[in-house]
Amino acid sequence: MTAQNLPTGEDINSLLEKSLLACGVDLDAVRGDYPTRSPLTGSPLLSVRSDDHSQIDAMISEAQQAFLTWRDVPAPARGALVKRWAELLTEHKADLANVITAQAGKITSEALGEVQEMIDICDLAVGQSRQLFGKTMPSERPGHRLMETWHPLGVVGVISAFNFPAAVWSWNTALALVCGNTVVWKPSENAQLTALAADALLARAVRDVGAPAGLHHVVCAERAGGEQLVDDERVALLSATGSVRMGKEVAPRVAGRFGRLLLELGGNNGAIVAPSADLDLTVRGVVFAAAGTAGQRCTSLRRLIVHESxxxxxxxxxxxxxxxxxxxxxxxxxxxxxxxINQASFEGMQKALEQARADGGDVLVGGSRVLADAAEEAYYVEPAVVRMPAQTEVVRAETFAPILYVMTYSDFDEAIELHNGVPQGLSSAVFTNDQAEAERFLSSGGSDCGIANVNIGTSGAEIGGGFGGEKETGGGRESGSDSWRAYMRPATNTVNYSGELPLAQGVKFV
Structure with missing residues (x-):
């Protein structure tokens, strides 16, 4: 592994300020006393405002008021806003990617890919704005029509994590807006500048198309700001991305007020490699999925289950x-x-490697910190590969860092059992040229994850498919497919045009 030179704090701040201004951020308006830092060097970035309880309450109120107007705007007209937003994202793709790199530490191609993902979901949402369709069902009663219609929910609260500091918000926001909702966003404390840049581009789109003010807000706050969204009854849907621990705290509180919930939580993702696999393809797929984004994707590959041969x-x-x-x-x-992203992530990785060794694991490569002399407050590490004798507790727990645990199997049933033997259920893969094995992996008795791939890694989901997982991953679905339904409520309608009043099921009441 080779270590590259690091930029200076001055270099990062200069690039960041230029990019924020290009996106339309009013630097004077967002300055405050909340410090932000760059994982590239550990150096301080622009300090931002810190919103208090009353300010967040005002944001929710404004979003609720804007909803009363926005819900009555025809859906294709709502799509025009998202279309303009996509144009601005395309124009400022490099600017926003620079902010993502400065705050989340992503390499340039991955940061650009994240913005492209935002553009792609806008394209999908614009098309969806003309297809928010319900069904018409046959009525058992003559002269009656039975159908369903879909309606906006209200204010959508979004809580997002640092690792995809803009894309996950855009998945929710593009669909929420075309569905007639408004959005209040609480980003990660590690990605507030990214949020302000992304939101500034949406604000420009709102002005350009003459959409109502108050459709969207960014909450710059610590944990309490997110908790306010969790508990506020005006937040009709809460979409939260984060750890399983966070999900276990959030879910009962939202359920307790009968709110709607969309959870995207942990992913301890596994891949099976069969004897027939194309090993050239497998190596490329495994290395990107496991080491890309320094192992800080929810879809990062963490467990490799390989045939013993x-x-x-x-x-x-x-x-x-x-x-x-x-x-x-x-x-x-x-x-x-x-x-x-920070020291806590590094310490979590070291603790996991120590436990893996105690469980009989052999660290074959990686695990060490590099570039500490160049940037004492930054945490660069060598991605690690660990050969494990069994799927121990440390393997079953997700560590948000680049550790790939390797285990072996002798028959495919054993491989499936190992793969499914963790509490998380986000993304999964099998590398095989055996059609029967591929079909078994995709069947109801195969992978128990929300995403199941064949001959491709666990990372890199496309916008067209619904994204989400099962078990402790939370069961939510965002992005493509029919995930738009999470942002709307269905109503069943019966229209009687018969001039008579027959009751269903043949009931007589005189």
Whole structure:
């Protein structure tokens, strides 16, 4: 593994200020006393405002008031707002990507990919704005029509994590807006500048198309700000992305007020590699899924379950690939692995590796910190590969860092059991050229995850498919497919045009 030179704090701040201004952020208006830091160097960035309880309450009130107007705007006209937003995102793709890199530490290609994901969901949402359709069902009564219609919910609260600091919000916001809702967003404390930049582009789109003011708000606050969205009865739907621990706290509170909930939680993702797999393809898929974004994707590959007949060969090739990874400045073209988000992530990784060794694991490569002399407050690490004798508790728990645990199996049933033997259920993959194995993996008796792939890694979901997982991942679905329904409420309608009043099921009441 090779380490690359790091930028200076001055370089990052200069690029950040230029990019924020290009996105339309009023720097004087957002300045405050809440410090932000860049994981690239650990150096301070622009300090931002800190919204208090009354300010957040006012945001929710404004969003609720705007909803009363926005819900009556025809859906295709609502789509025009999202279309304009996509145009601005396209125009300022590099600017927003720079902010994402400065705050989340993503390499440039991944940051640009995140903005492209935002553009893609806007494209999907614009099309969806003309297809918010319900069904018409046959009525058992003559002269009656039975149908369903779909209606906006109200204020949608979004709580997002640092690792996709803009894309996940856009998944929710693009669909929420075309469905007739308004949005209040509480981003991660580690990504508030990204949120302000992304929201500024949406604000420009609102002005350009003459949409109502108050459709969207950004909450700059610590945990209490998110809790306010969780508990406020005016927030009709809460979409929360984060840890399983967070989900277990949020879910009963929203349910207790009969609010709607969309959860995207942990993902301890696994991949099975069968004897028939194309190993060249497998190595490429595994290395990106496990080491990309420094292992800080919810879809990052964390468990590799390999047939015993090819395990040594495949592991040797993966270890060799890991040794070539360039680690360092994510703004440099040649860098493949940027920093962890903070010290806590690094310490969590070290604790997991220590436990893996205690459980009999063999760390084959990686795990060490690099570039500490260049940036004492930044945490760059070598992605690790660990050969494990069994799926121990440390393997069953998600560690949000680049650790790939490798285990072996002898028959496909054992592989499926190992794969499903964790509490999380987000993304999964099988590498095989055996059609029967591929079909079994995709069947109801195969992967128990919300995403199941064949001959592709666990990372890199496309906008067209619904994104989400099962078990402790929360059961939510965002992005494509019919996930728009989460942002609307159905109503069943019966229209009687018969001139008579027959009752259903033949009931007589005189």
């Amino acid at each position: 090819i395990a040594d060969q495949l592991v040797d090739r993966i270890v060799a690939a890991y040794r070539t990874l360039s680690i360092g400045n994510p703004l440099d073209d040649g860098t493949l692995v940027g920093p962890l």
